Amino acid sequence: MIYKILKKYQPLALILFFSLLLNSCSVYNFTGTGKIDAVSFQVNNFLNNATLVEPGIERTFTVALQDLIQNQTVLTLTNTNADLVYEGExxxxxxxxxxxxxDQTAAQNRLYISIRVRFTNKNKPEDDFEQSFSHFYDYPANEQLIGARLNGAIDEIYERITQDVFxxxxxKW
Structure with a gap:
């Protein structure tokens, strides 16, 4: 008897299960962002105010942060009047x-980058912050950090920093 009832309502139970599953995905997703009370974001150009200047790293960081947010959310990138604004140096x-x-020579060197980020949430001002994020890349001292190796090091550092900013x-981790 119970088997006949279950068999009869199986399609309805599956539809109910999947609708609950899909509905819960709007509250939580695999990036851990949950429900975001925003539609758009903007990443203003970061400035390079470091004492030792490596040309172009500010643009690389700006683009890396834009790409990460676009890849992990449904927010729309805009240039003005966004709900969420990232800026800094x-x-x-x-x-x-x-x-x-x-013999007192360096065996290993470290590239270290620190970035100050100001985050503004127009819809939830209590989420605003100004914070520094940093990371490093270690490499053998007998190798020069130039060209593709430098680009790879910067990409690795920025991958960590952008994820920390996100x-x-x-x-909210």
Whole structure:
């Protein structure tokens, strides 16, 4: 008897299950952002205010942050009057020795980048913040950090920093 009832209502149960599943996805998604009370975002050009200037890294960061937000949310990128605004500057870009050899020469160097980010949420001002984010890339001292290797190092650092900015602003981690 119960089997006949279950068999009869199986299509209805499946429809109900999938509609609940789809509805819950609007509240939470795999990026951890949950429901965002915004439609658009803008990333103003970041400035390079570091003492040691590497040309172009400010543009690379701006684009990396735009790409990450576009890839992990449904927000629309705009140039003006956005619900969410990211702006700031690169405050530190330095290369320093990390470990020494027995003859007092550097065995490993570190590229370190720090970026100050100001985040403004027009719809929820209590979410606004100004915070520094940083990361580093270690490499052997006997190798020069130029060309493709430098670009790879900067990309690796920016991948971490942009994810940290995303988590602080939208995922609330």
């Amino acid at each position: 690169i405050t530190e870009y330095r290369i320093s020795p990390m470990t020494a050899t027995a 988590n602080a602003s939208l995922a």
